Amino acid sequence: MLSHPQVDLCIGFGILIKSPCMAINKRHDYEGNLQPPARQGESVDPPSITSPLMRIAQVAPFPVRKNGIGIYTARLIEELRSQDPQCSIMSPADLLPRKSGQETGDGNGREFPLHWPGAFLEAIDAASSQLVHIQHGLYIGHGHNLARFLSGLRARRIPCVLTLHGVWPPTLFRRWPARFYRLLAANVERVIVHQRAGSLTILQENGIPADRITVIPHGTWTGAEIAPAKIPEPIGMAGRRVVLFAGNIFRRKGLHIVIQAFPAVIRRIPEACLLVVGSERTNNFLDRLYRLWLHEKMLPGLKEGWLFHRAEYVPDAELSTRIAAAEVVVFPYLRRYGSASGVFHRVLAAGRPAICSNIPTFAEANDAWGERLPDLFPPPGDIEAWSRSLIRILTDETFRRRAMEASTALGRETQWASVARQHLQLYRALLPPAPIPNKSLQSTGGGSI
Numbered sequence: 001m002l003s004h005p006q007v008d009l010c011i012g013f014g015i016l017i018k019s020p021c022m023a024i025n026k027r028h029d030y031e032g033n034l035q036p037p038a039r040q041g042e043s044v045d046p047p048s049i050t051s052p053l054m055r056i057a058q059v060a061p062f063p064v065r066k067n068g069i070g071i072y073t074a075r076l077i078e079e080l081r082s083q084d085p086q087c088s089i090m091s092p093a094d095l096l097p098r099k100s101g102q103e104t105g106d107g108n109g110r111e112f113p114l115h116w117p118g119a120f121l122e123a124i125d126a127a128s129s130q131l132v133h134i135q136h137g138l139y140i141g142h143g144h145n146l147a148r149f150l151s152g153l154r155a156r157r158i159p160c161v162l163t164l165h166g167v168w169p170p171t172l173f174r175r176w177p178a179r180f181y182r183l184l185a186a187n188v189e190r191v192i193v194h195q196r197a198g199s200l201t202i203l204q205e206n207g208i209p210a211d212r213i214t215v216i217p218h219g220t221w222t223g224a225e226i227a228p229a230k231i232p233e234p235i236g237m238a239g240r241r242v243v244l245f246a247g248n249i250f251r252r253k254g255l256h257i258v259i260q261a262f263p264a265v266i267r268r269i270p271e272a273c274l275l276v277v278g279s280e281r282t283n284n285f286l287d288r289l290y291r292l293w294l295h296e297k298m299l300p301g302l303k304e305g306w307l308f309h310r311a312e313y314v315p316d317a318e319l320s321t322r323i324a325a326a327e328v329v330v331f332p333y334l335r336r337y338g339s340a341s342g343v344f345h346r347v348l349a350a351g352r353p354a355i356c357s358n359i360p361t362f363a364e365a366n367d368a369w370g371e372r373l374p375d376l377f378p379p380p381g382d383i384e385a386w387s388r389s390l391i392r393i394l395t396d397e398t399f400r401r402r403a404m405e406a407s408t409a410l411g412r413e414t415q416w417a418s419v420a421r422q423h424l425q426l427y428r429a430l431l432p433p434a435p436i437p438n439k440s441l442q443s444t445g446g447g448s449i
Helices: 068-083 116-126 144-155 176-187 200-205 255-268 285-304 316-325 342-350 360-369 383-395 397-413 416-430 439-444
Strands: 009-016 054-061 088-090 131-136 160-164 190-193 213-215 241-246 272-277 307-310 328-331 354-356
Touching (some): 054 068, 054 116, 054 416, 068 342, 068 416, 116 144, 131 416, 144 176, 160 416, 176 200, 190 200, 190 416, 241 255, 241 316, 255 285, 255 383, 272 316, 285 307, 316 342, 328 383, 342 354, 342 360, 342 397, 360 397, 383 397
Parallel strands (some): 160 190, 190 213, 241 272, 241 328, 272 307, 328 354
Antiparallel strands (some): 009 054, 009 088
């Protein structure tokens, strides 16, 4: 089983009880996607008298472990609770077996239990969960344990929703995705992906019908949530025009592309600098080899004073401050599979310009403003194109202002409130309808649902 060395797998239960139902427009597009509630002036279905009693189990990494999927899930649960004030969440840390004083994990101190399905199914039984939502990443794996867990849910007739935070294409040397998608096709009622590009075709070609795939974007924080904090500025960076790279560092993040593109930028804009913040992944031999090679690539920039490097996890408050102070944030990713970026959505929330590789991860942004602002989407791995894009964003103030406006607009369209509403709509569509209350009992004060 694959696991993330810095992740606890935890389970959290969101219980929505006796709450007023929102007016929901249950529209579906031709790909089976549940659509957001209708805008003003559009027709909507009449609201139900009461909300269904929903007990939703969320399976996700524990956010304390500084994992992006865990942070995503925690923010989604918070917004689900906000949508319904009577929503309550059981603490994920209390739902895995552990010794007194030990962090979540198994009895041997492992961060991920070797035999987790049994314990999780027992917790789900104890909570009488009606639906399970798995936030899937490689930390949970795709083999025997997941198959056993999904089989247990089917035996209990508990519907399952699974969000794919990465959609990996099968290749000659990577055959597990095809088996994994067939497993989902046989056991999961709905698969959520964050964007169509790099996801829908792969899933449909591997047995998951289009009407069981739902596209819900990654959520975007609000401006108030990412308010900058007061932090010290790195020595030597005062007065510089900062280009920011933030997030976990490994080969497919493409940091070396920006580093190699930057000397041309410095020749045109001497006051520019590249700030790199984020932990360096060392999960395997290839990660460690890339880390050594990357450090060699960094040496000239460090010596010449245009590169600043902080190789560690950055707290959210500091990350927000770095984003707000940056002239532009760069995403030179090389990955070709469907996936979203939490850091990118923080950049949207801050209304800062972003330059992104033209890959599926940023397809929603490319669709929104790629035709108008093509220089914001250089080809992945093209060092000269990245140099040109960086020089333009730092020298063309009109272009930079348009990039900021584009980020702000897309951020508003993908705020967490909208994302949570689409999740609630999906949950309700998969659960039996609530019984209609007896009006005579309501009028006399008797009866409850």
